[in-house]
Amino acid sequence: MRALLLSLLLLPACELEPDVGDPIAERCDDGDSDPDQDVSFARDVLPLFLREHGGCTPCHDPRADGAVGFMTGGLELTSHAALMRGGFNSSRNIVVPGQPCESVLYRKLLPGPPFGSRMPFDGPPFLSGAELRFVHDWIAEGAKDD
Numbered sequence: 001m002r003a004l005l006l007s008l009l010l011l012p013a014c015e016l017e018p019d020v021g022d023p024i025a026e027r028c029d030d031g032d033s034d035p036d037q038d039v040s041f042a043r044d045v046l047p048l049f050l051r052e053h054g055g056c057t058p059c060h061d062p063r064a065d066g067a068v069g070f071m072t073g074g075l076e077l078t079s080h081a082a083l084m085r086g087g088f089n090s091s092r093n094i095v096v097p098g099q100p101c102e103s104v105l106y107r108k109l110l111p112g113p114p115f116g117s118r119m120p121f122d123g124p125p126f127l128s129g130a131e132l133r134f135v136h137d138w139i140a141e142g143a144k145d146d
């Protein structure tokens, strides 16, 4: 009887999951998600930067009024050449060709960025899954100016 009572008392405690907290970031995979589909910088990636809503250039074009992303992050997002120059924190790690998971550009677009805030700074909305895959796969495919 005592043994039964004891096991009943202990049972709920044994079923408790260890509290490991929220995952900091989802696992990142450098592989191209769709090797049959080529991603183009000019057609698929740059328009995400340049759009007025949910984009980047209101803050990352030095010609825009109050371009806080350019002033405090040092990053211009108006062209391939400007992007590849990087920003104050990212510098040459802004885009590491073939390695989206090492690229600050991609990681700043996900929850749990390596420093500062998730981009766009004024989000949500943030980039959709399909838009994130464009950025990811463009870097995975070599980050060409195409």
Ligand code: HEC
Residues within 6 Å of the ligand: 048, 049, 054, 055, 056, 057, 058, 059, 060, 068, 069, 070, 072, 073, 074, 075, 077, 086, 087, 088, 089, 090, 091, 104, 105, 108, 109, 115, 116, 117, 118, 119, 120, 121, 122
């Ligand atoms: C409302 C303004 C705003 C918008 C829109 C915005 N940013 Fe930013 N961005 C900032 C600010 C402010 C910083 C500096 C603070 C930080 O790193 O969180 C920054 C920093 C960055 C950095 C780090 C630069 C460095 O090397 O230090 C990256 C990368 C970046 N932004 C990418 C983007 C992308 C890509 C978009 C569009 C999808 C975007 N941002 C949209 C304001 C903005």
